[in-house]
Amino acid sequence: MAILEVKGIKKSFDSTEVLKGIDFSVEKGEVVAIIGSSGSGKTTLLRCLNFLEFADEGTITVNGDVLYDGAAETLAKKKLRNNEKLLRKRRLHFGLVFQNFNLFPHKSVIANLTLAPILQFKSDVKAAKKAEAEAKRALKKATDPEEIARIKAELAAKAAHEYSSVEEIRAKALETLDRVGLLEKKDNYPCELSGGQQQRVAIARALVMNPDILCFDEPTSALDPELTGEVLKVIRELKDSDTTMIVVTHEMEFARDVADKVIYMANGVIEEEGTPAEVFGAPKSEKTKAFLSSRQNNG
Amino acid sequence: MNMICAINISFAEVTKILLTGFGETCLLFILTLVCALPLGLLVCFGSMSKFKPISWLMKTIVWIIRGTPLLLQIIVVFYGPGLLFDYPMRSRFIAVLIAFVINYACYFSEIYRGGILSVSKGQNEAAQVLGLTKSQTFFHVILPQVVKRIVPPMSNEIITLVKDTSLARIIGVIELITVAQQIVNNYVILWPLFYAGAFYLIFNGILTLLFGFIEKKMNYYKI
Ligand SMILES: Nc1ncnc2c1ncn2[C@@H]1O[C@H](COP(=O)(O)OP(=O)(O)O)[C@@H](O)[C@H]1O
Ligand SMILES: [Mg+2]
Numbered sequence: 282m283a284i285l286e287v288k289g290i291k292k293s294f295d296s297t298e299v300l301k302g303i304d305f306s307v308e309k310g311e312v313v314a315i316i317g318s319s320g321s322g323k324t325t326l327l328r329c330l331n332f333l334e335f336a337d338e339g340t341i342t343v344n345g346d347v348l349y350d351g352a353a354e355t356l357a358k359k360k361l362r363n364n365e366k367l368l369r370k371r372r373l374h375f376g377l378v379f380q381n382f383n384l385f386p387h388k389s390v391i392a393n394l395t396l397a398p399i400l401q402f403k404s405d406v407k408a409a410k411k412a413e414a415e416a417k418r419a420l421k422k423a424t425d426p427e428e429i430a431r432i433k434a435e436l437a438a439k440a441a442h443e444y445s446s447v448e449e450i451r452a453k454a455l456e457t458l459d460r461v462g463l464l465e466k467k468d469n470y471p472c473e474l475s476g477g478q479q480q481r482v483a484i485a486r487a488l489v490m491n492p493d494i495l496c497f498d499e500p501t502s503a504l505d506p507e508l509t510g511e512v513l514k515v516i517r518e519l520k521d522s523d524t525t526m527i528v529v530t531h532e533m534e535f536a537r538d539v540a541d542k543v544i545y546m547a548n549g550v551i552e553e554e555g556t557p558a559e560v561f562g563a564p565k566s567e568k569t570k571a572f573l574s575s576r577q578n579n580g
Numbered sequence: 581m582n583m584i585c586a587i588n589i590s591f592a593e594v595t596k597i598l599l600t601g602f603g604e605t606c607l608l609f610i611l612t613l614v615c616a617l618p619l620g621l622l623v624c625f626g627s628m629s630k631f632k633p634i635s636w637l638m639k640t641i642v643w644i645i646r647g648t649p650l651l652l653q654i655i656v657v658f659y660g661p662g663l664l665f666d667y668p669m670r671s672r673f674i675a676v677l678i679a680f681v682i683n684y685a686c687y688f689s690e691i692y693r694g695g696i697l698s699v700s701k702g703q704n705e706a707a708q709v710l711g712l713t714k715s716q717t718f719f720h721v722i723l724p725q726v727v728k729r730i731v732p733p734m735s736n737e738i739i740t741l742v743k744d745t746s747l748a749r750i751i752g753v754i755e756l757i758t759v760a761q762q763i764v765n766n767y768v769i770l771w772p773l774f775y776a777g778a779f780y781l782i783f784n785g786i787l788t789l790l791f792g793f794i795e796k797k798m799n800y801y802k803i
Contacts, residue, residue: 331709369711376709383706386803387724396720397710404713472802490710 282345284309284525285494290339291351292325299325300336301549307494307542310523314536314557317546318572323529326546327496330527331377335362343374343493376492380499382483384471390482391467394454394489402444412436450489457485461515477508481515488524495519497528513539533576537561545569594763594772601759602779605745608673608755612680612741619681620688628693638689645686651747654679658751676748684741691733695726728798735791739784756780 283306292300299322307313315323328334330341338351348371354361361368385393416436423429444450458464461481463474471479480500487495497516501509513535519526520539530536536543536557543560545553545568553560553569564570626638645653658675662668669675699722707717746757760776763769 333705333708365713369713372709373711379702379706381702383700383702385703385706385721386801387728397707397712400716400720401711470801486710 283307284311284344286340286342287330288340288342289351290326290329290336290341292322292329292334292336299549300329303339303546303549303551305544305551305554307525307527309525311541312520312526312528312539313542313544314540315527315529315544315546316531316533316536316572317552321546322549323546324498327377327498327527327529330494330496331375332362332368332372333377335359348374373490374493376487376490376495378480378483378487378495378497378500381503382471382476382479384479384483384486386471389468389470390458390463390474391451391454393471393482394457394486395450397486398444398450398454398489399447402447402450454485454489457488458482460488460518461485462511475508476504477511480504480512484512484515484519488519494525494527497526497530499529499531501530501532531576533561533573545572547572589763589767589769594775597759597763598756598772598776598779601754601756601776604673604748604754605742605756605779606783608677608680608745608748608753609742611677612684612745613738615677615681616684616688619685621692623685623689624692624696627689628696642686642689645683646690650679650683650744651750653683654747654750657682672751672753673748675751676753680741680744684737687737688734691730691737692726694733695730696722698729699725725803728801728803731791731795731798735787738791739787742784742787743780 285307287306288304290300290303291298303322303326305313315326317323325334329336332349335354336349336351337355340347340351341349349361361371385396388396413436416432419432420429423432444453455464455467458467461484463478463481463485466474466478466482471482474482480503484495484500500516501512504512509532513532516526516528516535517539528536528540538557540557543555543557544551545560545564545566547568553564553566560569561573564573623638623642626634627642629635629638654676657679658669658672703721703725704717707721712721745755748755749758749761756776756779757773760772763772
């Protein structure tokens, strides 16, 4: 079963239709590269997956669970976007690395990584305590053994956290920083790092949340050419450890080497899709051919 | 204070009298800050609200308060309730305090608003993608960055507040300038007024140093 299945995603801003029905799927551990000229809707697609935008139509399914259904969302009067808890839970299936990093400038590198998981852990603990108190009260009243078993099971489910302590979160953050080669920068502030280092911190920050699918929006576009290599290297290493990724990129060589699947987008539709050999080696669509040759001419 | 019959007054006596006025000035200053800083944030949220009637109302209030003299506002708050609702203000000090708090909350709200708008949208989105709730995002990501940005404009406004406290005398609140003026009238000497000026100058000098220190403290990161 595909880890991610996207069906019929449509999105308009005012009267312009930016996504005109996007269908694709991603297998676990697969790297999908999305290429296409600017304005073709690549960023908008990633933003719909991360619920920074809400698609007008279409479904997003992860591990068989329908996370988003545009029609239902419209019918239910924006149910999901107004339900903060549910939205947060669904959103965390995805991670997003931005073009311009968006690190928190007032937090040290390590604090950038731990901020979200620690806040989440603390609110989970609070919620678990409340649930426990409630369950205890319910257990006192309950006599039916089935009822008692159900309450206990519910409680156990609620007590299961992603992390079990703040120390564990810190350890995981340090380990992740080490993975992107920046352990020695843990106490520095983002402004003290190069662009390439900042982007690697941003990748580490997304990884600490353990997303099912990690999305990148042109992760090297804001970098000086000599700094792109270190970021691409990190992404390559993530592929080796079976991280499922969707990478919007202008680095054709990188897409060819690393991607299992390449998607070429034009004007809000998937114009062509296939293995790198198929798309780069023998493109079927004229548009794809034109795009690829314009890319080659530009170097 | 029986100063009417005296012919001469010493520096120490003037100092003592001015200090009583300065105490009132300080009290007005501190209470205004304590109330207006959080109220300003609420006004700011109101004016940035997506609920149009609220934002429209708040923006209108801010426009009126910032567009009219504080002096006039003090007079309206003091005499207004008595004239309009037959419910006169009992305390002159409270009347002045209310006028100051409303006035400064409106100025502060605009400073907050500018600060919040200057934090990039990307910060909000990064926090959202990491699963932070709206309030977590505000308190852990946006507000710390806003604080850094608003220290310089805030320090300007707060220094203006120190001097604005002298407007309280318009409805008879006995503050620093009032007592200085009394001495001047009673003894026909001018220097106590300059001496009162020195009080403001020193107070603002201390505040300037304090804000400089805070700014420096927050220089550990750049935005
Ligand atoms: N918030 C928005 N409001 C209006 N138009 C938008 C918005 N976001 C994107 N667009 C438009 O959607 C189109 C696709 O944008 P985008 O998804 O950023 O493309 P890409 O990332 O492929 O360059 C562009 O024409 C852009 O102007
Ligand atoms: Mg883009």
